Structures are given as structure tokens and as C-alpha cells.
Amino acid sequence: MPIIKFTANLKRFYPDLSEVEISSLDLNEILNELECKYKGLKDYVVDEQGQLRKHVNIFIGEELIRDRVSLSDSVKPNDEIYIMQALSGG
Template structure:
């Protein structure tokens, strides 16, 4: 099962957010499962069209996802998925 991990910055908004293993191998379904565990998290990660928000990055197996629009990047059972805020500024 893929393991989903989060940065400390996201835990500031969702204090009960913890590393979790999920059954799905589809990023959209993973976000749905996370929403069931942490209400409002999905809206923080994706916009109204289901596209990844500009201030969020997702890494699968150490690689930044390529498809920010439909979230179709492949997920394997042994993958670690990191969801984090994108940092900007100087």
C-alpha cells in the first residue's frame, strides 16, 4: 500500500494529520480517502476543477508529479507520496 506523508506546515492547519497507508493506486482516489479522514484537506490540495493548487506539490516515489491537471501520475503499492505546500519568496 502506498504511504502518504505530509510536511509540518500542513499539520499546522490539520493537527491530526499523520502518515497513513491507503489502498488506492490512483491520486484522485487517494485524495478522496484523505478527505474522509481529514475534512477540508482535499479542498486545500486541489481547486474546484480537481487540479492541483499552485501552492501545493505532490511527490510520488521522490519525483514531482507531472500531471497537475488530472493527477494521472502512476502510483505503485510501495511508493511514498509526499503532499506539501510549495514554498516561495526570498
């Protein structure tokens, strides 16, 4: 099962947030399962149209996801998925 990991920034909103194994291999389903466990987390990650928010990045292993619109990137059973706040500025 894929392991979902988060940056420490999200802990200020979800203090009990920790890495979790999710049985799904679909990013949308993974986000739905995370929403059941951490109410409101999905709204932090995606907007009203289901697209990845500008201030959020998702990596599957070491690769940044390519499809920020429909989140169709493939997930394998042994993948580590990282959900993190994007950093900007100079």
C-alpha cells in the same frame, strides 16, 4: 499500499495529521480517501476543477508529479507520496 506523508505546515490546520497508508493506486482516489479521514484536506490540495493548487506539490518517491491538471501520474503499491506546501520567494 502507498504511504502518504505530509509536511509539518499542514499540522496547523490538521493537528492530528499523520502519515497514512491508502489502498488506492490512483491520486484522485487517494485524495478522496484522505478527505474522508481529514475533512477539508482535499480542498487544500486541489481547486474547484480538481487541479493541483499552485501552492501545493505532490511527490511520488523523489519525483514531482507531472500531471497537475488531472493527477494521472501512476502510483505503485510501495510508493511514498509526499503532499507539501510549495515554497516561493527569494
